[in-house]
Each structure stands twice: as C-alpha cells, then as structure tokens.
Amino acid sequence: MSDYRVYGWAMSRLEGKTAIVTGAARGTGEVIAQMFRDEGATVVATDIADGDGIVKLDVTNEAHWDEVVSGMDQVDVLVNNAAILHMGPIERTSADAYRQVLDVNLVGPFLGMRAVVGPMRASGGGSIVNISSIDGLIGMNGISAYGASKFGLGGLMRCAALELGRSGIRVNNVCPAGGNPAMYSQWFDQMASFMDETAAYSANRGIPGEVPLECIAAAALFLASDESSHITGADLPVDGGAAAGVVIEGLNSLE
Ligand SMILES: NC(=O)c1ccc[n+]([C@@H]2O[C@H](COP(=O)([O-])OP(=O)(O)OC[C@H]3O[C@@H](n4cnc5c(N)ncnc54)[C@H](O)[C@@H]3O)[C@@H](O)[C@H]2O)c1
Incomplete structure (x- = not known):
C-alpha cells in the first residue's frame, strides 16, 4: 500500500497556506473558500458583491488587486473564479457586452496573476487555479463572448504555466460543465421554451446530471x-465526461 506521507503532504491539505479566492460571495467561489478553510488554509474571500467576511475586489480593477495583495504577508494560492456570462447570438451581442465579458473573465485573471507573481516568487512558489468552463474546451452556440473568454483563459493559463514554472509557480484550469444556476437566471424565462434541449445537454454525458x-x-x-x-499547464474537466463526447445509449445495445 502506498504511504503518501513520504511526499510530505499535510493531512490538512492546505495547512499553512494563504489563498485568495475571487467571486467568493456565492456559488462555486463560496464553496471553494469554505473547503479551503476546512483544509487549513487562511482564505481571503473576495468579490465585487457584498457578503459576510468578503473583501471588496473587482477583478478588473488594478488598484483593488494592489490593495488586497499588499495587505497580505504571503500568497500561496490564487483562485481566479469570478466571471460573468452573456447569452445571445452574435448579431444581438453588443461590442460593449462582449468587451465586458472579456474584461471580467480574461483581463481579471491576468491582473490577478500579475498581482500575485511577485509574492509567490519571493516565497518560492505557489499555485494559480483558474475556474474556466467546458465552454473553454468545446464550442457552443449563443455564448460567443463567454466561450471566447474561456478559450482565452486556456491560452493565458498555458503561457503563464510555461513562464512561471521555473519560479515554482503552477498554473492550471478547472473546467466545469455547470455551476451556480444563478449565473444565467436572467435567461431562465426564455430558456423555458427549450427545456428538453437543455435537459439533454446534461443527460447525454458519460455521467449524466x-x-x-x-x-x-x-x-x-x-x-x-x-x-x-x-501538474502545470493543464485543463481539468469536471464535467461528467461532457468534453469527451456525447452518449447515444442505443449504441450500447448493438450486438
Ligand atoms: N454557472 C455555470 O453554469 C458555470 C458553468 C461552468 C463554469 N462556470 C464558472 O464557474 C465560476 C463561478 O461561477 P458560478 O457558477 O459560481 O456563478 P456565480 O454567478 O454564482 O458566481 C460568480 C461570482 O463572481 C462575482 N463577480 C462578478 N463580476 C465580478 C468582478 N468584476 N469582480 C469580482 N467578482 C465578480 C459575482 O458577484 C459572483 O459572486 C465562473 O468562472 C464561471 O464562469 C460556471
């Protein structure tokens, strides 16, 4: 049997580490911040929105990043989780809406990385985790701004991983197929007319749901x-196999 303690891994997996989590007032970011605390980390939970114990940080604002990072003794982990969604076909997507999505979802993580690289380097390394999406691995109609931002995040992640690896800083993306439904609640009413199609989206995966x-x-x-x-420069899908392809159940019954 493997004794993983030979690797020096702590039982509390983030003991002694300090982490910044963006977009932590609700949804995925809130759960990440809680899980990291449970694993022994000191967490600076940030968001543009207000919330209990939340530090104000608009990821698009360079001054906010400077303020948050300069107030910390050490930064071992950065989770670039904050993002916004815009849904709608290209012809009905304004340039302003498109730019706003890129600003939050792609410039934001860049500013975050840039802010933490100095302190991470000084302490011998760190880990930057971007919450991307299955929409950063495969395309989908009706979400051009969001998809472009997440594919861009894949490029940023790879370049940063190669640039920072020798400083002991790792950079990876988590690519979920799903998250907090509140992110697309403003389109719920319109989506009600094609519920069967959206249900099929999560049903046709290796692991449905x-x-x-x-x-x-x-x-x-x-x-x-x-x-x-x-591990650096990697996409980690958390998608029940959605990025691997689709399931046609009937094909399993062929003789
Ligand atoms: N919701 C989904 O279906 C889904 C699917 C795949 C990936 N994701 C990704 O998961 C991550 C978390 O999203 P979620 O599902 O928890 O949605 P969410 O809308 O609940 O969380 C996003 C958080 O980001 C914050 N935020 C928005 N703009 C910000 C800014 N400029 N600065 C700082 N914070 C800002 C919001 O206030 C919110 O708390 C995102 O990166 C998202 O793209 C979500």
Whole structure:
C-alpha cells in the first residue's frame, strides 16, 4: 500500500497556506473558500458583491488587486473564479457586452496573476487555479463572448504555466460543465421554451446530471495543494465526461 506521507503532504491539505479566492460571495467561489478553510488554509474571500467576511475586489480593477495583495504577508494560492456570462447570438451581442465579458473573465485573471507573481516568487512558489468552463474546451452556440473568454483563459493559463514554472509557480484550469444556476437566471424565462434541449445537454454525458459545486471545489483544492506539485499547464474537466463526447445509449445495445 502506498504511504503518501513520504511526499510530505499535510493531512490538512492546505495547512499553512494563504489563498485568495475571487467571486467568493456565492456559488462555486463560496464553496471553494469554505473547503479551503476546512483544509487549513487562511482564505481571503473576495468579490465585487457584498457578503459576510468578503473583501471588496473587482477583478478588473488594478488598484483593488494592489490593495488586497499588499495587505497580505504571503500568497500561496490564487483562485481566479469570478466571471460573468452573456447569452445571445452574435448579431444581438453588443461590442460593449462582449468587451465586458472579456474584461471580467480574461483581463481579471491576468491582473490577478500579475498581482500575485511577485509574492509567490519571493516565497518560492505557489499555485494559480483558474475556474474556466467546458465552454473553454468545446464550442457552443449563443455564448460567443463567454466561450471566447474561456478559450482565452486556456491560452493565458498555458503561457503563464510555461513562464512561471521555473519560479515554482503552477498554473492550471478547472473546467466545469455547470455551476451556480444563478449565473444565467436572467435567461431562465426564455430558456423555458427549450427545456428538453437543455435537459439533454446534461443527460447525454458519460455521467449524466448536474455537477455538484463541491466536486468543482475539490478539483480546485487538488490543484491548489502540493498533491499536484508536478501538474502545470493543464485543463481539468469536471464535467461528467461532457468534453469527451456525447452518449447515444442505443449504441450500447448493438450486438
Ligand atoms: N454557472 C455555470 O453554469 C458555470 C458553468 C461552468 C463554469 N462556470 C464558472 O464557474 C465560476 C463561478 O461561477 P458560478 O457558477 O459560481 O456563478 P456565480 O454567478 O454564482 O458566481 C460568480 C461570482 O463572481 C462575482 N463577480 C462578478 N463580476 C465580478 C468582478 N468584476 N469582480 C469580482 N467578482 C465578480 C459575482 O458577484 C459572483 O459572486 C465562473 O468562472 C464561471 O464562469 C460556471
């Protein structure tokens, strides 16, 4: 039997580490912040929205990043989780809406990385975990701004991983197929007219159904912890196999 303690892994997987989590007032970010605390980390939970114990940080604001990071003794982990969604076909997507999505979902993580690289380097390394999406691995109609932002995050992640690896800083993406439904609540009414199609979206996976937020947070925890010390530049899908392809159940019954 393997004795993983030879690797020096702590029983509390983030003991002694300090982490920044963006977009932590609700949804996935809130669960990540809680799980990280439960695993021994000191967590600076940030958001543009107000909330108990939440530090104000608009990820698009360079001054906010400077303020948050300069107030910390050490930064071992950054989780770039904050994002916004825009739904609608290209012809009905304004340039302003498109730019706003790129600003939050792609410029935000870049500013976060840039802010933490100095302190991480000074302390010998760290882990940057971006919460991307299945929409950063495969395309989908009606979400061009969001999809472009998440594919961009894949490029940023790869370049940063190669650039920072020799400083002991790892950079990886978690790619969930699902999250907090509140993110797309403004389109609920319109989506009611094609519920069968959206149900098929999560039913036609290797593992059908919604992905629990805890499973997304657990992937972020793994990438934040020293257990993943030789993993960098990677996409980790948490999608029940959705990015692997679709299931046609009848094909399993062929003789
Ligand atoms: N909801 C989904 O179906 C889904 C699917 C795949 C991936 N994701 C990804 O998961 C991550 C978390 O999303 P979620 O599902 O928890 O949705 P959510 O809307 O509940 O959480 C997003 C959080 O980001 C915050 N935020 C928005 N703009 C911000 C800004 N400028 N600065 C700081 N914070 C800001 C919001 O206030 C909110 O608390 C995102 O990166 C999202 O793209 C979500």
